[in-house]
Amino acid sequence: MDYDRLTAVMRRLALEAGARIMEFYGAPGVAVRAKDDESPVTAADEAADALISAGLREAFPDVPLVTEEQADTHAQELDTFLIVDPLDGTKEFVKRRGDFTVNIAYVEHGLPVRGVVYAPARKRLFYTTATGRAMEETGAHDPEAAGETREIAVAHPDNAALRVVASQSHRDAETDAYIARYEVADTRSAGSSLKFCLVATGEADLYPRLGRTMEWDTAAGHAVLAGAGGTVVRFDDHTPLTYGKPGFANPFFIAHAPGVELAGS
Known part of the structure; x- marks a missing residue:
């Protein structure tokens, strides 16, 4: 290419x-x-x-x-x-x-x-x-x-005061329960792939997605975040989120700056 x-x-x-x-x-x-x-x-x-x-x-x-x-x-x-x-x-x-x-x-x-x-x-x-x-x-x-x-580059997170971004239209009790497992200084809502970009610019440290997404929803934001030094992992086992899956459907995932101490699934 x-x-x-x-x-x-x-x-x-x-x-x-x-x-x-x-x-x-x-x-x-x-x-x-x-x-x-x-x-x-x-x-x-x-x-x-x-x-x-x-x-x-x-x-x-x-x-x-x-x-x-x-x-x-x-x-x-x-x-x-x-x-x-x-x-x-x-x-x-x-x-x-x-x-x-x-x-x-x-x-x-x-x-x-x-x-x-x-x-x-x-x-x-x-x-x-x-x-x-x-x-x-x-x-x-x-x-x-x-x-x-x-x-742009991800921030160096403070695990005692994390900044979290979550979905504006798809946030639910399960997501809130997961966020509550962290020490959070600020939580904001945003729509679409902008959530990846807010982590990429250092405006947020953590974006958990416990809901349905497709690869076309996430690939571009994932690429931008990776280019800024960030990571996107599966929610279940914290292995890298990969693409080309059957039907192009994603599992739950977590996008974050390196240094965030991820809670277990």
Whole structure:
């Protein structure tokens, strides 16, 4: 894989898709329908998916593509592939809470090694460089011209005063019980893959997810967090979370900065 080209293409497509999504976000009355798995989908999801999928297939025709909005891509058995969630956090989008993202990632031999997460309503853009380092880009977010960037890195956690981020739409009693096993100084809620990015920037130390997710929900944020020095492990045995699993479904997991003393499952 040409990582320089991959970085440029993923960044451009994420920004273009984000701009398309914001056209819908600013319009009244976005229609929502339920997919076969009961998850919500809108015209914004579908428009962003069409844009990203076409761009990735044109740029990397020999790399398999998995995308949330195309069910026929979910039956593949892969260990190296591109994976897309064109609008992660559809519930946040519909409720106009802003915490939704465009996620594009490249998984190589079961691990997400490159990714981009763009939160257009929050005006935050995170991605990995060609060398795998995690960056946040500020400025106008022009698809054709990169702006100023800063390298991001996880914090050095204080286990006596951890900062935890949890799901805004899917938090439950089981998650709260798990968080209660730590000495916590601050807990915040966020939607979509932004939770990975908050750990990656050092704004949080720990993100536990005890609920259903799919690989397209997590791969891009996982790649950004890994590029910032963070880790994502399975909840049950604390082994690395891998990709290309049957049906692209994830087990429960924990994303964290190294140094966090994980509680047992």
